[in-house]
Amino acid sequence: MSEKPERESLSNLEQYYSNDGCPCLPLPRSIRGKLILSLLLISGLGILATLTTIYAMWRIEDKVRVIESFFELNQNVLEMRRYEKNYLLYNNREDLMSALDYIDQVRASIVTVKTSFPGSEEELQLFYDKELGTYESITRQLMAEEPLSRNKKVLKETLRTHGQDITKQVFDMDARARVRVEQQVVTYQKIGVLILFWAVLLGGVLIFFLVRWIMRPLKVIREAAAQIVQGKMDFIPTDEATHCSEEGLELINSLNMMLKALNNKQEQLVQSEKMAAVGKVSAGIAHEINNPLNNISLTAEVLLDEFSDEGNSERLEMIHDILTQSERARGVVHHLLTFSRSNKSNIRNKVDLVQLMDDSLTLLKNQLRIGGVNYDYDRPKYPVEIVGNAPQLQQVVVNMMLNAVQAMSAGGHLQLRVKIEKGEAIMTVCDTGDGISPEVLPHIFEPFLTTKSDGTGLGLSLSYGIVKDHQGKITVDSEVGHGTTFNIILPLEPARED
């Protein structure tokens, strides 16, 4: 017989935390748990990515506003310089006044830029105060000056120079702001790509491990199945490879249980085949014994005949003994033959149950004696006749009596009874044996159920079937430690043919 798998798996459980493929993190052991965990992780990453994108979008809005405000500033400065240029060309005082207006516009734009571009306040304030301030004062001076003075020419030059400076400064600020915005956009892009990369990596790793955790036990099962089919193994081994997932382990354990049950059934089938064969052989042997028995009794009878006129009573008695003993042997063979004859035939005759019980008792007297079982047969004085198949019914009674003897392994008392009650014939086989436990009791008539090491588990189920065929039923009462009573109830009236 092969080893039991339980011993192996216990020691492997201890090794669970130190093997490859199953990291020493407190991961859930079932595939379901791992799947849920990984889905949560991936969802988490997905949410994180979305949140990051939303945040990036929000910040970009700010950036756009910055660029817009700089654009506006640029436009105002350009207008301002346009009027400056016009004045410098045509000396029109109105242009100068427009330029002044635009200086205010520029000032307003700067305020807008300041609010949308935090971090630039100092620079802008400086520009606002110093540069624009200077430009404005020059402009005012020009407005106040008398035309054609030498000062005016100098002032005009200064104006143009300042104007150019302002333009340049604004241009620089704009450029720098743009660069900063672009850098931030690139940063957001990088973060996004990074998250994506990690998500893909994690997904890949998870898929790899999940497949492995699922496939490994399946692979073990597949390989083991091939070996089992060839007869090289009896069960699927549970080693570290299969401990990675609860489901895998459960599956293998279920399969092993099934294998064990199948093996049991097969063993029992083989056993019942053996029994059938033994039955056949018994019949053959019984016949073989009949011949010598016949010769013995025939010879003894002839001897009796020869010596009948002799006076020696002792010799005559001995010859009588020979006859009696061979008569006895004849009886046993007869019972054996009747019992082992194929019960497939369904010949129905009148059967006297009282005699049936008697015959069964005769058949098993020896078993009872060996088993230390004393018996009592409460037989009625009248025959109890039913219509049925005598060998089959005898099989039932003998089966129950055998069970009773085996239940009384340390000896006991067997009570047999036949009686009529309420139009039914009842045969009772009652023992003082170990009894049947309440868990087993509902199942005792199931085929292949046995608590004996050498039983087929078929006896009671066959008996049940036979009694059912006779439109009867078997009832059982049992108490653990006290004994068991079987009642075979058969109808006296033959049932109507369906």
Added chain:
Amino acid sequence: MNKEICRLLVVDDEAIVGKRLSQVFSKMGFEIETYTEPAGAMKAMAEKPFDVVVTDLKMDGMDGMEVLKRVRATNPRTQVIIITGYASPETAELAQQQGVFEFLVKPFRLDELKQAIFRALEQQKQGI
């Protein structure tokens, strides 16, 4: 009445059966012949018919049923008694159909056989 000696033929592959029956029936005044194989028995039957034939069923060569058939065919007056250890309702039925007089199952009591033979002789005498 015709004081003819009754002729008895016994066929059984076990010699001891023939020996014992010979002892008994010759003492009773029968003319008894015993054979352990049917061929010899049939030859004897052909030479001089017997009144009663006692035969076993399972034998090498011809089996008892065949003996029964042949005897009933050639000598309808001869009564056949079958003695056998292999008894089944089917074989008994078949033997009945073939015209067997009595079907005895081994082991039988000597008395049973004696009675059967006497009854067979009665039958035979009445059959004339």
